[in-house]
Amino acid sequence: MDARELLLSDLQGENDYGVLLVAQMGGVPNELQLIIETARYDAAVEGLRPQHDYVIRVLSAREHRVSLGVFGKLAFVDEHPLLYHHNTPKVAVYFDGKAANVNELVLDISQAYVSMFGPWRHLVDMAEDINRALPMVDLLQSGYGLLGTMPKPLAERLQKVLSHHDVDCSLSEDATFHTEDEHGRSRLAKLLLIDQSYFVALDFSVERMGKA
Secondary structure: OOHHHHHHHHOOOOOEEEEEEEEEEOOOOOOEEEEEEEEEEEOOOOEEEEEEEEEEEEEEEEEEEOOOEEEOOEEEEOOOHHHHHHHOOEEEEEEEOOOOOHHHHHHHHHHHHHHHHOOOOOOOOOOOOOOOOOOHHHHHHOOEEEEEEEEHHHHHHHHHHHHHOOOEEEEEEOOOOOOEOOOOOEOOOEEEEEOOEEEEEEEEEEEEEOOO
16 A cells, blocks of 8 residues: 555544644745644544654645644545636637626625535635636626636636626637647646645655654
8 A cells, every 4th residue: 555545544544533633835846745643533532543643745836725623525626616827728708788687796706616626615716717807796797708717617607607697708718728838748637625624736656754
């Protein structure tokens, strides 16, 4: 069993926990190092008994949100809404027309965003997703303009929302987006979830600390 498999195995049980002890800059640019201890709850002592220690290297980090302390779930993920901003083309969304009820359209846009990204992203987090030149109500009341430049899955979702409100919509996709570099290596990011903490990076490596 390699170190990644052992780490995941350590956290499978109902009484298994991890502790994110340290998150620090690594030895090369855009690398983060996470030090994690796994532990098992022992009811007899009403406390955690340490199991193993690990260092996770976050390689070519692109985005992260971190909280130190005890956690219950850890997963390495290749597909997740948090990866849309990194692994899908940007699409400019233009609208033409006025909704009968602009406030309802604004609400539906906000709800569509929440339904896609859940607790991970908020409408104001990503600057380009929604055009900030005007408040959204004023922007949509203008009858024509750029709604925003956003990941393709979100653009396609909002196209349906606009259509539902009888507002025409056109999409302009970034033609320069590629999933591989000039050497054929993947540009696609991966995700590490640790409860509500997350790390988006090109890859992750796991090593056991203190191994005999």
